Amino acid sequence: MTVTTNGKVGGGRVTNRLLDLVPAAPGPQSRKDFASDQEVRWCPGCGDYAILSTVQGFLPELGVARENIVFISGIGCSSRFPYYLQTYGMHSIHGRAPAIATGLATSRPDLSVWVITGDGDSLSIGGNHLLHALRRNVNIKILMFNNRIYGLTKGQYSPTSEIGKITKSTPHGSLDRPYNPTSLTLGAEATFVARSVDSDRQHLTSVLRAAAEHPGAAFVEIFQNCNIFNDGAFDTMKDRDTRDDVTLRLQHGQPLAFGADGSKAIRRGADGSLEVGAAGDAGVLVHDAHAVDPSQQFALSRLTGDTHGVTPIGVFRDVDVPSYDEELNAQIDRAKQRQGDGNLMSLVAGKETWTIS
Amino acid sequence: MSEQVREQARERETRRLDRVVVRFAGDSGDGMQLTGEQFTSETATFGNDLSTLPDFPAEIRAPAGSPAGVSGFQLHFSDHDILTPGDAPDVLVAMNPAALKAYLKDLPPGADLIVNTDAFTGGNLKKAGYTADPLTDGTVDKFRVHKVPLTSMTINAVNAADGVAGAVNKKEAERAKNMFALGLMSWLYHRPTTGTEEFLRQKFAKRPEIAEANVAAFRAGFNYGETTESFSVTYEVAPARMKAGTYRRISGNLALSYGLVAAGELTGLPVFLGSYPITPASDILHELSKHKQFGVRTFQAEDEIAGIGAALGASFGGSLGVTTTSGPGVALKSETIGLAVSLELPLVIVDIQRGGPSTGLPTKTEQSDLMQAMFGRNGEAPVPIIAPRSPSDCFDAAIEAARIATKYRTPVFILSDGYLANGSEPWLLPTRDQLPEIPIQLTTEPNHDDDFWPYLRDPQTLARPWAVPGTKGLEHRIGGLEKADGSGTISYDANNHDQMVRLRQAKIDGIAADIPPLEVDDASGSARVLVLGWGSTYGPIAAAVRRVRAKGLQVAQAHLRHLNPFPANTGEVLRSYDRVLVPEMNLGQLRTLVRAEFLVDAIGYNQVRGLPFKAAELAGVLEDVINQ
Numbered sequence: 001m002t003v004t005t006n007g008k009v010g011g012g013r014v015t016n017r018l019l020d021l022v023p024a025a026p027g028p029q030s031r032k033d034f035a036s037d038q039e040v041r042w043c044p045g046c047g048d049y050a051i052l053s054t055v056q057g058f059l060p061e062l063g064v065a066r067e068n069i070v071f072i073s074g075i076g077c078s079s080r081f082p083y084y085l086q087t088y089g090m091h092s093i094h095g096r097a098p099a100i101a102t103g104l105a106t107s108r109p110d111l112s113v114w115v116i117t118g119d120g121d122s123l124s125i126g127g128n129h130l131l132h133a134l135r136r137n138v139n140i141k142i143l144m145f146n147n148r149i150y151g152l153t154k155g156q157y158s159p160t161s162e163i164g165k166i167t168k169s170t171p172h173g174s175l176d177r178p179y180n181p182t183s184l185t186l187g188a189e190a191t192f193v194a195r196s197v198d199s200d201r202q203h204l205t206s207v208l209r210a211a212a213e214h215p216g217a218a219f220v221e222i223f224q225n226c227n228i229f230n231d232g233a234f235d236t237m238k239d240r241d242t243r244d245d246v247t248l249r250l251q252h253g254q255p256l257a258f259g260a261d262g263s264k265a266i267r268r269g270a271d272g273s274l275e276v277g278a279a280g281d282a283g284v285l286v287h288d289a290h291a292v293d294p295s296q297q298f299a300l301s302r303l304t305g306d307t308h309g310v311t312p313i314g315v316f317r318d319v320d321v322p323s324y325d326e327e328l329n330a331q332i333d334r335a336k337q338r339q340g341d342g343n344l345m346s347l348v349a350g351k352e353t354w355t356i357s
Numbered sequence: 358m359s360e361q362v363r364e365q366a367r368e369r370e371t372r373r374l375d376r377v378v379v380r381f382a383g384d385s386g387d388g389m390q391l392t393g394e395q396f397t398s399e400t401a402t403f404g405n406d407l408s409t410l411p412d413f414p415a416e417i418r419a420p421a422g423s424p425a426g427v428s429g430f431q432l433h434f435s436d437h438d439i440l441t442p443g444d445a446p447d448v449l450v451a452m453n454p455a456a457l458k459a460y461l462k463d464l465p466p467g468a469d470l471i472v473n474t475d476a477f478t479g480g481n482l483k484k485a486g487y488t489a490d491p492l493t494d495g496t497v498d499k500f501r502v503h504k505v506p507l508t509s510m511t512i513n514a515v516n517a518a519d520g521v522a523g524a525v526n527k528k529e530a531e532r533a534k535n536m537f538a539l540g541l542m543s544w545l546y547h548r549p550t551t552g553t554e555e556f557l558r559q560k561f562a563k564r565p566e567i568a569e570a571n572v573a574a575f576r577a578g579f580n581y582g583e584t585t586e587s588f589s590v591t592y593e594v595a596p597a598r599m600k601a602g603t604y605r606r607i608s609g610n611l612a613l614s615y616g617l618v619a620a621g622e623l624t625g626l627p628v629f630l631g632s633y634p635i636t637p638a639s640d641i642l643h644e645l646s647k648h649k650q651f652g653v654r655t656f657q658a659e660d661e662i663a664g665i666g667a668a669l670g671a672s673f674g675g676s677l678g679v680t681t682t683s684g685p686g687v688a689l690k691s692e693t694i695g696l697a698v699s700l701e702l703p704l705v706i707v708d709i710q711r712g713g714p715s716t717g718l719p720t721k722t723e724q725s726d727l728m729q730a731m732f733g734r735n736g737e738a739p740v741p742i743i744a745p746r747s748p749s750d751c752f753d754a755a756i757e758a759a760r761i762a763t764k765y766r767t768p769v770f771i772l773s774d775g776y777l778a779n780g781s782e783p784w785l786l787p788t789r790d791q792l793p794e795i796p797i798q799l800t801t802e803p804n805h806d807d808d809f810w811p812y813l814r815d816p817q818t819l820a821r822p823w824a825v826p827g828t829k830g831l832e833h834r835i836g837g838l839e840k841a842d843g844s845g846t847i848s849y850d851a852n853n854h855d856q857m858v859r860l861r862q863a864k865i866d867g868i869a870a871d872i873p874p875l876e877v878d879d880a881s882g883s884a885r886v887l888v889l890g891w892g893s894t895y896g897p898i899a900a901a902v903r904r905v906r907a908k909g910l911q912v913a914q915a916h917l918r919h920l921n922p923f924p925a926n927t928g929e930v931l932r933s934y935d936r937v938l939v940p941e942m943n944l945g946q947l948r949t950l951v952r953a954e955f956l957v958d959a960i961g962y963n964q965v966r967g968l969p970f971k972a973a974e975l976a977g978v979l980e981d982v983i984n985q
Contacts, residue, residue: 023827036834038834038846038847065827065829066832067826067827067828067829067830067831067832068826068827069826070673070674070826072670075837082834082836083834083836083847085834086832087832088826088832088833088834089833089834089835089836090670090673090700090834090835090836091834091835091836091837091838092666092696092836092837093692093693093695093696093837096662096663096666096692096693099631099658099659099662099663099666099667099670100666100667100669100670100673101670102656102658102663102666102667102670103629103631103656103666103667103668103669103670103671103672103673103674103676103678104670104671104673104674104826105670106629106654106656106667106671107627107629107654107670107671107674107675107676108674108675108826108827110827111674111826111827128659128660128663129659129662129663129666131659132658132659132663328654328656331649332649332650332652332654334649335649335650336649336650336652338650339650340650341650341651342618342648342650342651342652344618344619344622344651344789345786345788345789347615347618347648347651348615348619348752348786348787349603349605349786350605352398352401352402352552352605352606353603353604353605353786354401354402354404354603354604354605355602355603355604356404356596356599356600356601356602356604357601
């Protein structure tokens with residue numbers, strides 16, 4: 001399937017006005033060009049392998065010079081990701097990757113900057129930076145691998161673990177209410193919010209493409225299976241027999257319908273929240289990812305398997321507003337135009353000097 | 358001279374002084390900092406040497422009229438070179454009873470005291486904590502008191518001014534009273550006045566009626582001096598004989614800001630400042646945000662961690678990454694500083710120290726972050742440290758920090774403090790060719806056959822190559838995990854880790870060969886006592902040394918600019934004296950370091966009162982040590 005954004009159909013070289021500032025690849029690139037020589041060290045069966053493979057497969061399509069791509073990560077299993085890509089990369093510290101990426105992206109508009117993070121890294125220790133990077137609309141693409149567990153520290157509950165989770169640190173069940181990452185980021189007024197699943201290469205590729213085409217901050221939640229500490233967390237969405245009945249594939253401009261036979265649909269309930277009805281019902285909603293007002297997109301983010309029997313994937317929101325980077329660099333250009341390049345010695349001297357002979 | 362005689366004479370005596378200390382004091386909202394700054398500006402234009410010390414509360418508007426809300430500005434000016442803002446004021450201008458209450462204890466007997474009598478009303482006296490009027494109950498008997506109805510005379514002057522009466526309301530008129538005080542002080546010390554009038558018209562260009570109200574108040578204050586009989590003497594302080602050249606007045610934070618802009622130009626790297634507002638460092642963020650025409654990017658982050666994170670990200674991309682903060686911010690940035698040590702990327706960390714621990718004394722000065730800068734990280738994480746000695750020296754310190762950061766691919770600390778940040782002095786402007794060029798070599802070619810090894814070091818400096826994203830063929834990954842020596846790939850090998858820890862340490866230690874030796878001022882060559890300082894204590898220590906020498910005693914002085922690594926000859930210098938005295942505005946942090954490093958039994962003299970040392974007091978300590 002193909003996700004459409006900004007009226008463009010995916011495929012061919014990805015482009016947007018900010019990506020146009022990044023040098024193009026001199027010729028065709030292949031998946032192999034993006035594999036580093038490092039041995040991949042995730043647990044066998046980890047969902048991260050599938051995501052890595054999909055990203056390596058997608059990057060040639062991005063069409064920019066390999067040396068102008070940078071992946072920055074925090075700490076956690078997912079954050080080893082940059083080591084396995086033959087691009088520039090930084091494996092930084094826990095939770096801070098969006099802040100580091102902000103400095104890089106705003107000072108180097110000729111780079112395509114990606115952040116790799118997990119649910120603990122971005123929503124727990126790094127929650128602050130995630131929200132601020134998104135509200136500022138810095139031109140970075142944040143891929144958040146959500147496995148609803150702490151993997152690298154061997155199995156404590158995470159800020160997206162379901163309530164009552166039995167883990168090493170919560171033998172009597174976890175007490176905290178989890179975050180819904182899409183609700184959270186829509187609440188922060190992110191300009192691009194999407195969700196996909198590790199094992200669905202085609203869908204994940206389409207979401208990556210849409211994120212890359214978005215001129216500004218993009219947040220992509222990727223449901224990722226941790227087969228060691230939280231195995232099967234997303235099984236109903238992956239199982240061929242059940243997935244179509246529990247997954248709502250969002251497509252801009254299309255009715256919000258799902259189900260193996262397309263018989264179910266989303267409509268607005270009496271209290272304004274969304275509910276599941278039949279495809280033929282009056283008032284079946286049409287998805288508008290480009291609506292500036294995020295109300296309906298937020299309402300969609302409230303649909304979950306646990307509460308409504310259905311989980312939306314795809315692009316929730318994709319609105320085009322000026323990015324922090326282009327505004328900052330425009331201020332610099334304007335200052336240079338207005339005042340000319342700065343003259344250091346006249347700056348240092350200032351307006352009030354006196355001379356002693 | 359009796360009142361009567363003076364009246365008859367109408368001729369005032371003008372007394373020549375070699376130096377004067379004045380202090381303006383009033384409520385936080387009274388504009389005392391502005392008044393002090395402008396008096397300083399007049400004084401600089403006149404050609405005196407000078408040094409200033411602002412003193413203000415952490416609250417923007419502490420309870421009006423309370424001693425806690427008093428804002429003061431002290432200026433020391435002279436006909437010779439001076440080193441400190443002065444120990445005690447010769448003149449105190451007290452705009453209200455609280456100002457009198459807060460500062461009277463600092464005033465030596467016989468000093469001039471100018472008080473705004475209009476403010477000495479029942480309510481104000483009570484707020485200041487006076488039960489009786491201090492102007493009449495004997496409290497101020499030891500001083501030469503000049504009672505001036507400042508507020509009412511200001512209002513009268515504003516109302517009488519052409520084109521102003523009616524255009525400003527009473528409150529606006531009253532607010533010009535600081536300019537009346539400035540006018541009076543300008544008269545008393547024969548200061549030039551045209552600069553102030555120009556300044557006021559420029560400052561209030563959008564509200565010319567306010568400008569004229571202030572000018573009227575300023576002139577009225579000056580004319581009041583002419584006509585009143587309260588002052589029997591006026592004072593002249595001749596211009597100082599200073600080195601020929603062009604000067605400006607500069608504060609430490611401004612000098613540091615300009616130093617960072619200069620560092621960008623000298624390295625050819627765009628400056629990126631990631632910062633979070635914090636007293637007393639915010640002014641650097643404010644200043645740098647004005648200079649976008651230099652390509653300077655400023656980023657006000659969501660917190661201290663994001664500020665340094667963004668700066669480090671920019672450094673990774675080939676910018677000169679800078680973060681500015683104070684002690685509490687350094688604590689938050691520690692993990693990222695450790696990452697910068699591990700990544701071996703240039704980064705300048707500016708710590709404008711203030712009283713600690715915790716929130717401490719945000720607007721007061723202290724030197725208590727030295728240990729934090731030295732050791733405040735997990736693991737062995739050495740970071741070079743540079744400490745400017747005076748406000749103008751902050752300019753050079755910023756350039757030196759950028760030189761070391763870029764040459765050795767390392768984070769570097771600048772330890773300034775609240776006193777340097779807000780204090781000001783005349784600055785003999787450097788010329789462009791006096792500034793060092795800082796060549797930067799970015800790596801653009803593979804360095805290991807056809808590969809790029811990000812940790813293959815320069816054998817001389819031990820610095821690693823800096824290849825920025827966008828450089829074809831040099832794609833590489835770096836991170837906080839231990840790296841294999843050379844290739845930079847992840848390595849958990851025990852011997853490799855031992856080797857890498859030692860290499861990172863050796864790289865920083867090696868900087869000692871690239872900095873000037875510790876200079877000793879020991880004119881006689883016969884001193885047996887060395888006084889060793891660092892950072893902002895230079896002025897008070899040097900002033901104390903002069904006093905002691907003027908008494909015929911011998912003392913040597915050395916002042917550290919580089920605190921990590923120490924200059925190569927430091928141990929030799931310290932060991933060549935019988936006694937080493939280390940005055941610090943902390944409980945002995947440098948003393949601990951030199952004792953540990955050089956096995957020298959250094960003696961400490963320590964104060965953490967939020968204010969710089971007084972020269973007289975240090976001189977006394979020095980004498981005691983010399984005479985022991």
